[in-house]
Amino acid sequence: MLVYAHPKDTPQTMGVDFFEVLLRVLDDAHKKGKAPDLLQLMLTQHESASALVWLPRVSWLGSLRWQVPWALQGGFAALATLLGYKPLPDEFIKKRV
Secondary structure, X not given: OOOOOOOOOOOOOOXXXXXXXXXXXXXXXXXXOOOOOHHHHHHHHHHOOOOOOOOOOXXXXXXXXXXXXXXXXXXXXXXXXXXXXOOOOHHHHHHHO
């Protein structure tokens, strides 16, 4: 797992909320024997201002390694928002209390 540091004034971080939702979505899907909800994962990741990096060792691709995944993820996140998804689903927030 690649972890990075960010300035304190970063409005959206890939922190505890992100990882808790990610792991709860994956656990819930595993318990039900289903694939995780791709739209939920993409929206949660996009809201955390993070993106996957494709082909990290292929340096000649430059910033395309993260720009293309970021754009695709943004499209999925926009679709999820239109369909009523929330970055932190209520059922997962309630479990934290």
